[in-house]
Amino acid sequence: MTPPPNAADPTTADRRAAHEAALFELLRIPSVSADSRHKADVERAADWVQSRLGGMGLAVDRLPTPGAPILYAESPPVAGAPVALVYGHYDVQPPDPLDEWQSPPFEPTVRDGNVYARGATDDKGQMLTHVLGVETLLASGGPLPLQVKFLIEGEEEVGSEHLEAAVARHKDRLACDVVVVSDSSQFAPGVPAVTYGLRGIAYYELLVEGPKQDLHSGTFGGGVTNPANVLAKLLAALVDDSGRIRVPGFYDDVRPLSERERDEFSRLPFDEARFKKQLGVEGLSGEEGYSTLERRWARPTCDINGLWSGYQGEGAKTVLPARAGAKVSFRLVPDQDPKKVTAGLRELLDPLVPPGARLTIKPHHGAPGVVFPLDSPYMEAAASAIEQGFGARPVFIREGGSIPIVNTFARELRADVLLLGWGLDDDNTHSPNEKFNLGDFHRGVQASAALWASLAKGESGQGKGE
Structure with a gap:
Protein backbone atom coordinates (compact mmCIF):
# COMPACT_ATOMS: atom_id res chain seq x y z
CA MET A 1 0.00 0.00 0.00
CA ARG A 199 -37.17 11.56 1.13
CA GLY A 200 -38.18 8.18 2.48
CA ILE A 201 -39.62 5.25 0.56
CA ALA A 202 -42.40 2.68 0.61
CA TYR A 203 -41.95 -0.05 -2.03
CA TYR A 204 -44.53 -2.65 -3.11
CA GLU A 205 -45.12 -5.49 -5.50
CA LEU A 206 -48.65 -5.85 -6.84
CA LEU A 207 -49.83 -9.20 -8.25
CA VAL A 208 -53.21 -9.72 -9.95
CA GLU A 209 -54.19 -13.34 -10.61
CA GLY A 210 -57.11 -14.63 -12.67
CA PRO A 211 -57.60 -17.97 -14.48
CA LYS A 212 -55.34 -20.90 -13.71
CA GLN A 213 -53.51 -20.48 -17.04
CA ASP A 214 -53.24 -18.15 -20.04
CA LEU A 215 -56.35 -18.35 -22.23
CA HIS A 216 -57.20 -17.71 -25.90
CA SER A 217 -58.31 -14.07 -25.95
CA GLY A 218 -60.75 -14.69 -28.80
CA THR A 219 -62.44 -17.66 -27.18
CA PHE A 220 -62.54 -16.32 -23.59
CA GLY A 221 -62.16 -12.52 -23.93
CA GLY A 222 -65.22 -10.63 -22.69
CA GLY A 223 -66.31 -13.48 -20.44
CA VAL A 224 -63.29 -13.88 -18.16
CA THR A 225 -61.64 -11.15 -16.09
CA ASN A 226 -58.31 -10.15 -17.62
CA PRO A 227 -55.65 -9.59 -14.91
CA ALA A 228 -53.67 -7.21 -17.14
CA ASN A 229 -56.75 -5.03 -17.68
CA VAL A 230 -57.41 -5.04 -13.93
CA LEU A 231 -53.82 -4.09 -13.12
CA ALA A 232 -53.95 -1.21 -15.59
CA LYS A 233 -57.06 0.18 -13.85
CA LEU A 234 -55.49 -0.22 -10.41
CA LEU A 235 -52.34 1.62 -11.42
CA ALA A 236 -54.33 4.38 -13.11
CA ALA A 237 -56.22 4.89 -9.84
CA LEU A 238 -53.08 5.75 -7.87
CA VAL A 239 -52.58 9.31 -9.16
CA ASP A 240 -55.11 11.88 -10.41
CA ASP A 241 -54.75 14.22 -13.37
CA SER A 242 -53.25 16.99 -11.21
CA GLY A 243 -50.44 14.75 -9.96
CA ARG A 244 -52.01 14.15 -6.52
CA ILE A 245 -51.76 10.66 -5.04
CA ARG A 246 -55.19 9.18 -4.30
CA VAL A 247 -54.20 6.80 -1.48
CA PRO A 248 -56.53 7.61 1.48
CA GLY A 249 -54.76 9.52 4.24
CA PHE A 250 -51.61 9.90 2.14
CA TYR A 251 -51.26 13.66 2.69
CA ASP A 252 -52.44 13.73 6.31
CA ASP A 253 -48.91 13.84 7.72
CA VAL A 254 -47.03 15.55 4.90
CA ARG A 255 -44.82 18.28 6.30
CA PRO A 256 -45.30 21.35 4.09
CA LEU A 257 -42.42 23.27 2.63
CA SER A 258 -41.62 26.44 4.54
CA GLU A 259 -41.58 29.78 2.76
CA ARG A 260 -37.85 30.00 3.49
CA GLU A 261 -37.24 26.70 1.73
CA ARG A 262 -39.33 27.63 -1.28
CA ASP A 263 -37.48 30.92 -1.53
CA GLU A 264 -34.08 29.20 -1.20
CA PHE A 265 -34.97 26.63 -3.88
CA SER A 266 -36.16 29.34 -6.27
CA ARG A 267 -32.81 31.14 -5.95
CA LEU A 268 -30.75 28.09 -6.94
CA PRO A 269 -29.11 28.23 -10.39
CA PHE A 270 -31.35 25.52 -11.83
CA ASP A 271 -31.62 25.49 -15.62
CA GLU A 272 -34.77 23.59 -16.53
CA ALA A 273 -33.95 23.59 -20.26
CA ARG A 274 -30.54 22.06 -19.54
CA PHE A 275 -32.18 19.53 -17.21
CA LYS A 276 -34.60 18.42 -19.94
CA LYS A 277 -31.78 18.18 -22.49
CA GLN A 278 -29.68 16.12 -20.06
CA LEU A 279 -32.57 13.66 -19.65
CA GLY A 280 -33.53 13.63 -23.33
CA VAL A 281 -37.15 14.72 -22.74
CA GLU A 282 -39.20 17.54 -24.23
CA GLY A 283 -41.30 18.36 -21.18
CA LEU A 284 -41.70 17.82 -17.42
CA SER A 285 -44.73 17.02 -15.28
CA GLY A 286 -45.72 16.37 -11.69
CA GLU A 287 -47.85 17.64 -8.84
CA GLU A 288 -49.51 20.92 -9.75
CA GLY A 289 -48.48 24.01 -7.82
CA TYR A 290 -44.84 23.01 -7.26
CA SER A 291 -41.59 23.62 -9.11
CA THR A 292 -39.44 20.84 -10.52
CA LEU A 293 -36.95 21.03 -7.63
CA GLU A 294 -39.75 21.04 -5.04
CA ARG A 295 -41.32 17.98 -6.67
CA ARG A 296 -38.00 16.13 -6.79
CA TRP A 297 -36.79 16.95 -3.29
CA ALA A 298 -39.61 17.75 -0.93
CA ARG A 299 -42.96 16.44 -2.19
CA PRO A 300 -44.16 12.83 -2.04
CA THR A 301 -44.45 10.87 -5.28
CA CYS A 302 -45.72 7.62 -6.75
CA ASP A 303 -43.89 5.80 -9.54
CA ILE A 304 -44.38 2.53 -11.34
CA ASN A 305 -40.96 0.85 -11.40
CA GLY A 306 -41.75 -2.28 -13.38
CA LEU A 307 -44.57 -4.02 -15.28
CA TRP A 308 -45.10 -7.54 -16.60
CA SER A 309 -47.90 -9.65 -18.03
CA GLY A 310 -48.82 -11.84 -20.96
CA TYR A 311 -46.77 -12.51 -24.07
CA GLN A 312 -43.50 -10.60 -24.41
CA GLY A 313 -41.90 -12.34 -27.38
CA GLU A 314 -41.60 -11.37 -31.04
CA GLY A 315 -44.74 -11.03 -33.09
CA ALA A 316 -48.33 -11.53 -31.93
CA LYS A 317 -49.87 -14.08 -29.57
CA THR A 318 -53.49 -13.51 -28.64
CA VAL A 319 -53.62 -14.52 -24.99
CA LEU A 320 -55.67 -13.48 -22.01
CA PRO A 321 -52.91 -13.62 -19.37
CA ALA A 322 -53.39 -15.50 -16.13
CA ARG A 323 -51.30 -13.08 -14.10
CA ALA A 324 -50.09 -9.50 -14.17
CA GLY A 325 -47.66 -7.73 -11.86
CA ALA A 326 -46.13 -4.35 -11.12
CA LYS A 327 -43.54 -2.86 -8.81
CA VAL A 328 -44.56 0.48 -7.33
CA SER A 329 -42.70 2.90 -5.07
CA PHE A 330 -43.79 5.95 -3.12
CA ARG A 331 -41.20 8.55 -2.11
CA LEU A 332 -42.16 9.96 1.26
CA VAL A 333 -41.43 13.25 3.00
CA PRO A 334 -40.77 13.73 6.74
CA ASP A 335 -43.63 12.65 9.10
CA GLN A 336 -45.13 10.17 6.63
CA ASP A 337 -45.26 6.57 7.92
CA PRO A 338 -44.67 3.72 5.41
CA LYS A 339 -47.06 1.48 7.43
CA LYS A 340 -49.85 4.03 7.10
CA VAL A 341 -49.22 4.18 3.35
CA THR A 342 -49.58 0.39 3.17
CA ALA A 343 -52.95 0.51 4.93
CA GLY A 344 -54.16 3.31 2.65
CA LEU A 345 -53.00 1.46 -0.47
CA ARG A 346 -55.06 -1.57 0.49
CA GLU A 347 -58.06 0.66 1.25
CA LEU A 348 -57.82 2.23 -2.21
CA LEU A 349 -57.16 -0.85 -4.35
CA ASP A 350 -59.03 -3.76 -2.74
CA PRO A 351 -62.53 -2.45 -3.62
CA LEU A 352 -61.48 -1.92 -7.24
CA VAL A 353 -60.73 -5.62 -7.89
CA PRO A 354 -63.62 -7.20 -9.87
CA PRO A 355 -64.90 -10.78 -9.51
CA GLY A 356 -62.61 -13.34 -11.09
CA ALA A 357 -59.41 -11.62 -10.00
CA ARG A 358 -57.32 -11.69 -6.84
CA LEU A 359 -54.94 -8.93 -5.72
CA THR A 360 -51.88 -9.48 -3.57
CA ILE A 361 -50.02 -6.43 -2.22
CA LYS A 362 -46.54 -7.38 -1.05
CA PRO A 363 -44.68 -4.65 0.85
CA HIS A 364 -40.91 -4.60 0.39
CA HIS A 365 -38.68 -2.11 2.16
CA GLY A 366 -39.78 1.15 3.71
CA ALA A 367 -38.11 4.08 5.43
CA PRO A 368 -39.39 7.48 6.57
CA GLY A 369 -38.04 10.75 5.25
Missing part, protein backbone atom coordinates in the same frame (compact mmCIF):
# COMPACT_ATOMS: atom_id res chain seq x y z
CA THR A 2 1.24 3.49 -0.81
CA PRO A 3 2.58 5.10 2.38
CA PRO A 4 0.63 8.15 3.60
CA PRO A 5 2.18 11.58 3.04
CA ASN A 6 3.80 13.14 6.07
CA ALA A 7 4.78 16.58 7.31
CA ALA A 8 8.07 16.30 5.43
CA ASP A 9 6.31 16.41 2.04
CA PRO A 10 7.93 19.42 0.33
CA THR A 11 5.03 20.56 -1.84
CA THR A 12 1.28 20.44 -2.14
CA ALA A 13 1.77 18.69 -5.49
CA ASP A 14 3.56 15.82 -3.76
CA ARG A 15 0.73 15.42 -1.29
CA ARG A 16 -1.91 15.52 -4.06
CA ALA A 17 0.01 12.88 -6.01
CA ALA A 18 0.18 10.66 -2.93
CA HIS A 19 -3.55 11.09 -2.33
CA GLU A 20 -4.35 10.15 -5.93
CA ALA A 21 -2.08 7.11 -5.68
CA ALA A 22 -3.99 5.98 -2.59
CA LEU A 23 -7.33 6.50 -4.36
CA PHE A 24 -6.21 4.52 -7.41
CA GLU A 25 -5.00 1.63 -5.23
CA LEU A 26 -8.38 1.33 -3.55
CA LEU A 27 -10.26 1.64 -6.86
CA ARG A 28 -8.28 -1.28 -8.31
CA ILE A 29 -9.83 -3.66 -5.78
CA PRO A 30 -13.05 -5.10 -7.34
CA SER A 31 -15.02 -5.14 -4.08
CA VAL A 32 -18.41 -6.00 -5.62
CA SER A 33 -20.57 -6.97 -2.66
CA ALA A 34 -23.45 -8.33 -4.78
CA ASP A 35 -21.25 -10.97 -6.44
CA SER A 36 -20.12 -13.85 -4.21
CA ARG A 37 -17.16 -14.41 -6.53
CA HIS A 38 -15.73 -11.15 -5.19
CA LYS A 39 -16.02 -12.04 -1.51
CA ALA A 40 -12.23 -12.15 -1.17
CA ASP A 41 -11.96 -8.76 -2.91
CA VAL A 42 -14.46 -7.25 -0.47
CA GLU A 43 -12.27 -8.54 2.37
CA ARG A 44 -9.21 -7.14 0.64
CA ALA A 45 -10.80 -3.70 0.41
CA ALA A 46 -11.65 -3.88 4.12
CA ASP A 47 -8.01 -4.78 4.85
CA TRP A 48 -6.83 -1.79 2.79
CA VAL A 49 -9.06 0.68 4.63
CA GLN A 50 -8.17 -0.84 7.99
CA SER A 51 -4.46 -0.56 7.24
CA ARG A 52 -4.85 3.07 6.17
CA LEU A 53 -6.76 4.00 9.33
CA GLY A 54 -4.33 2.12 11.53
CA GLY A 55 -1.36 3.72 9.77
CA MET A 56 -2.65 7.12 10.91
CA GLY A 57 -2.36 6.04 14.52
CA LEU A 58 -6.08 5.54 15.09
CA ALA A 59 -7.44 2.69 17.19
CA VAL A 60 -9.08 0.35 14.66
CA ASP A 61 -11.41 -2.59 15.17
CA ARG A 62 -13.61 -4.86 13.07
CA LEU A 63 -17.16 -5.09 14.35
CA PRO A 64 -18.25 -8.73 13.96
CA THR A 65 -21.13 -9.40 11.54
CA PRO A 66 -22.20 -12.46 9.50
CA GLY A 67 -21.35 -10.47 6.36
CA ALA A 68 -18.64 -8.10 5.17
CA PRO A 69 -16.47 -6.46 7.83
CA ILE A 70 -17.63 -3.21 9.42
CA LEU A 71 -14.59 -1.14 10.32
CA TYR A 72 -14.57 1.12 13.35
CA ALA A 73 -11.79 3.56 14.19
CA GLU A 74 -11.42 6.47 16.56
CA SER A 75 -9.01 9.20 17.56
CA PRO A 76 -8.56 10.10 21.25
CA PRO A 77 -11.38 12.04 23.01
CA VAL A 78 -11.01 15.80 23.36
CA ALA A 79 -12.54 17.24 26.52
CA GLY A 80 -15.31 19.79 25.91
CA ALA A 81 -15.31 19.27 22.13
CA PRO A 82 -18.03 17.61 20.06
CA VAL A 83 -17.61 14.13 18.62
CA ALA A 84 -17.95 13.49 14.88
CA LEU A 85 -18.66 10.11 13.26
CA VAL A 86 -17.77 9.59 9.59
CA TYR A 87 -19.81 6.97 7.72
CA GLY A 88 -18.89 5.51 4.32
CA HIS A 89 -18.60 2.25 2.41
CA TYR A 90 -15.86 0.42 0.53
CA ASP A 91 -18.07 -1.94 -1.51
CA VAL A 92 -19.17 -1.11 -5.05
CA GLN A 93 -21.85 -1.93 -7.59
CA PRO A 94 -21.28 -4.59 -10.28
CA PRO A 95 -19.60 -3.03 -13.34
CA ASP A 96 -21.97 -4.56 -15.90
CA PRO A 97 -22.51 -3.98 -18.79
CA LEU A 98 -18.77 -4.23 -19.38
CA ASP A 99 -18.91 -3.46 -23.10
CA GLU A 100 -20.14 0.08 -22.37
CA TRP A 101 -17.04 1.08 -20.40
CA GLN A 102 -14.50 3.17 -22.30
CA SER A 103 -11.73 1.86 -20.02
CA PRO A 104 -11.61 -1.16 -17.67
CA PRO A 105 -13.82 -0.53 -14.62
CA PHE A 106 -11.15 -1.56 -12.11
CA GLU A 107 -8.20 0.12 -13.79
CA PRO A 108 -8.47 3.80 -12.82
CA THR A 109 -8.04 5.95 -15.92
CA VAL A 110 -7.72 9.74 -15.96
CA ARG A 111 -9.47 11.64 -18.77
CA ASP A 112 -10.26 15.35 -18.84
CA GLY A 113 -9.49 15.80 -15.16
CA ASN A 114 -11.71 12.91 -14.06
CA VAL A 115 -10.77 9.47 -12.79
CA TYR A 116 -12.94 6.75 -14.32
CA ALA A 117 -13.46 3.55 -12.32
CA ARG A 118 -16.20 1.68 -10.51
CA GLY A 119 -16.50 3.18 -7.02
CA ALA A 120 -14.75 6.42 -7.97
CA THR A 121 -17.53 8.59 -6.53
CA ASP A 122 -19.77 5.92 -4.96
CA ASP A 123 -18.31 5.78 -2.43
CA LYS A 124 -14.59 5.00 -2.29
CA GLY A 125 -13.41 8.40 -3.49
CA GLN A 126 -15.77 10.41 -1.30
CA MET A 127 -15.19 8.24 1.77
CA LEU A 128 -11.44 8.49 1.29
CA THR A 129 -11.50 12.30 1.37
CA HIS A 130 -12.33 12.13 5.06
CA VAL A 131 -9.66 9.54 5.79
CA LEU A 132 -7.12 11.72 4.02
CA GLY A 133 -8.46 14.90 5.62
CA VAL A 134 -7.82 13.50 9.10
CA GLU A 135 -4.52 12.01 7.94
CA THR A 136 -3.37 15.40 6.65
CA LEU A 137 -4.05 17.07 9.99
CA LEU A 138 -2.30 14.32 11.94
CA ALA A 139 0.69 14.49 9.59
CA SER A 140 1.12 18.17 10.46
CA GLY A 141 2.15 17.08 13.94
CA GLY A 142 -0.73 18.42 16.00
CA PRO A 143 -3.63 16.58 17.67
CA LEU A 144 -7.14 16.72 16.24
CA PRO A 145 -9.31 19.49 17.75
CA LEU A 146 -12.11 17.00 18.43
CA GLN A 147 -12.64 13.25 18.46
CA VAL A 148 -13.31 11.72 15.05
CA LYS A 149 -14.76 8.24 14.69
CA PHE A 150 -15.05 6.22 11.47
CA LEU A 151 -17.69 3.60 10.62
CA ILE A 152 -16.95 2.10 7.19
CA GLU A 153 -18.98 -0.84 5.89
CA GLY A 154 -18.86 -3.25 2.95
CA GLU A 155 -22.53 -4.03 2.28
CA GLU A 156 -24.09 -0.67 1.39
CA GLU A 157 -24.67 -1.69 -2.22
CA VAL A 158 -26.65 -4.77 -1.09
CA GLY A 159 -28.85 -3.04 1.46
CA SER A 160 -26.56 -2.73 4.52
CA GLU A 161 -28.14 -5.89 5.89
CA HIS A 162 -26.07 -6.02 9.07
CA LEU A 163 -25.34 -2.35 9.69
CA GLU A 164 -28.52 -1.29 11.49
CA ALA A 165 -28.14 -4.09 14.05
CA ALA A 166 -24.47 -3.19 14.51
CA VAL A 167 -25.32 0.47 15.15
CA ALA A 168 -27.93 -0.49 17.73
CA ARG A 169 -25.56 -2.98 19.39
CA HIS A 170 -22.63 -0.56 19.53
CA LYS A 171 -24.44 2.74 19.97
CA ASP A 172 -22.57 3.58 23.18
CA ARG A 173 -19.29 3.15 21.36
CA LEU A 174 -20.56 5.09 18.35
CA ALA A 175 -21.98 7.94 20.46
CA CYS A 176 -21.45 11.28 18.75
CA ASP A 177 -22.88 14.74 18.27
CA VAL A 178 -22.85 14.77 14.47
CA VAL A 179 -22.54 12.18 11.68
CA VAL A 180 -20.76 13.09 8.44
CA VAL A 181 -21.75 11.25 5.24
CA SER A 182 -20.28 11.97 1.81
CA ASP A 183 -22.11 9.75 -0.67
CA SER A 184 -24.03 12.31 -2.72
CA SER A 185 -23.46 15.24 -5.07
CA GLN A 186 -22.88 18.94 -5.29
CA PHE A 187 -25.76 20.96 -6.70
CA ALA A 188 -23.81 21.71 -9.88
CA PRO A 189 -20.19 22.10 -11.02
CA GLY A 190 -18.66 24.83 -8.88
CA VAL A 191 -21.77 24.96 -6.65
CA PRO A 192 -21.08 22.81 -3.56
CA ALA A 193 -23.99 21.83 -1.37
CA VAL A 194 -25.05 20.70 2.08
CA THR A 195 -28.00 18.31 1.89
CA TYR A 196 -30.28 18.71 4.88
CA GLY A 197 -33.21 16.47 3.96
CA LEU A 198 -33.95 13.13 2.28
CA VAL A 370 -35.74 12.90 7.33
CA VAL A 371 -34.90 16.59 7.56
CA PHE A 372 -32.35 18.33 9.78
CA PRO A 373 -32.64 21.89 11.11
CA LEU A 374 -30.98 24.55 9.02
CA ASP A 375 -30.16 26.55 12.14
CA SER A 376 -28.03 23.74 13.62
CA PRO A 377 -24.50 24.98 14.48
CA TYR A 378 -23.17 21.94 12.64
CA MET A 379 -24.72 23.21 9.39
CA GLU A 380 -22.86 26.48 9.67
CA ALA A 381 -19.62 24.71 10.59
CA ALA A 382 -19.96 22.52 7.49
CA ALA A 383 -20.70 25.53 5.29
CA SER A 384 -17.58 27.30 6.57
CA ALA A 385 -15.38 24.24 5.94
CA ILE A 386 -16.75 23.72 2.43
CA GLU A 387 -16.13 27.34 1.59
CA GLN A 388 -12.50 26.89 2.68
CA GLY A 389 -12.10 23.74 0.58
CA PHE A 390 -14.09 24.69 -2.54
CA GLY A 391 -13.73 28.47 -2.53
CA ALA A 392 -17.49 28.95 -2.71
CA ARG A 393 -20.27 29.17 -0.18
CA PRO A 394 -22.42 26.01 -0.39
CA VAL A 395 -26.13 26.04 -1.08
CA PHE A 396 -28.54 24.10 1.13
CA ILE A 397 -30.60 21.50 -0.69
CA ARG A 398 -32.78 18.47 -0.15
CA GLU A 399 -32.47 15.17 -2.02
CA GLY A 400 -35.20 13.06 -3.54
CA GLY A 401 -33.53 9.73 -2.88
CA SER A 402 -33.45 7.70 0.31
CA ILE A 403 -30.54 6.67 2.56
CA PRO A 404 -32.19 4.52 5.25
CA ILE A 405 -29.06 4.40 7.43
CA VAL A 406 -29.39 8.17 7.97
CA ASN A 407 -32.66 7.51 9.83
CA THR A 408 -30.88 4.86 11.87
CA PHE A 409 -28.13 7.27 12.90
CA ALA A 410 -30.63 9.97 13.82
CA ARG A 411 -32.76 7.54 15.83
CA GLU A 412 -30.13 5.40 17.56
CA LEU A 413 -27.40 8.00 18.11
CA ARG A 414 -29.68 11.05 18.49
CA ALA A 415 -27.25 12.97 16.32
CA ASP A 416 -27.58 15.45 13.47
CA VAL A 417 -26.36 14.20 10.10
CA LEU A 418 -24.35 16.28 7.62
CA LEU A 419 -24.69 15.07 4.03
CA LEU A 420 -21.72 16.62 2.26
CA GLY A 421 -21.45 15.42 -1.32
CA TRP A 422 -18.37 16.11 -3.43
CA GLY A 423 -19.62 14.32 -6.57
CA LEU A 424 -21.59 15.61 -9.56
CA ASP A 425 -24.96 14.50 -10.90
CA ASP A 426 -23.35 13.20 -14.11
CA ASP A 427 -20.83 10.92 -12.34
CA ASN A 428 -22.61 7.80 -13.66
CA THR A 429 -23.03 6.16 -10.27
CA HIS A 430 -24.28 2.57 -10.72
CA SER A 431 -23.69 2.97 -14.48
CA PRO A 432 -20.82 2.35 -16.90
CA ASN A 433 -18.04 4.95 -16.93
CA GLU A 434 -18.43 6.05 -13.33
CA LYS A 435 -16.17 9.01 -12.62
CA PHE A 436 -14.98 11.47 -9.99
CA ASN A 437 -13.49 14.86 -10.74
CA LEU A 438 -9.98 14.87 -9.29
CA GLY A 439 -10.15 18.57 -8.52
CA ASP A 440 -13.25 17.94 -6.42
CA PHE A 441 -11.52 14.97 -4.79
CA HIS A 442 -8.71 17.22 -3.60
CA ARG A 443 -11.13 19.99 -2.63
CA GLY A 444 -13.05 17.40 -0.64
CA VAL A 445 -9.88 16.49 1.27
CA GLN A 446 -9.29 20.18 2.02
CA ALA A 447 -12.89 20.68 3.13
CA SER A 448 -12.68 17.61 5.35
CA ALA A 449 -9.47 18.82 6.99
CA ALA A 450 -11.14 22.18 7.63
CA LEU A 451 -14.34 20.58 8.93
CA TRP A 452 -12.89 19.21 12.14
CA ALA A 453 -11.55 22.58 13.30
CA SER A 454 -14.77 24.28 12.21
CA LEU A 455 -16.92 21.82 14.16
CA ALA A 456 -14.72 22.18 17.24
CA LYS A 457 -14.97 25.99 17.16
CA GLY A 458 -18.66 26.10 16.37
CA GLU A 459 -20.07 23.97 19.20
CA SER A 460 -18.94 23.09 22.69
CA GLY A 461 -20.29 19.58 22.32
CA GLN A 462 -21.61 17.06 24.78
CA GLY A 463 -18.44 15.05 25.24
CA LYS A 464 -20.09 11.88 23.96
CA GLY A 465 -16.75 10.25 23.28
CA GLU A 466 -15.44 10.71 26.80
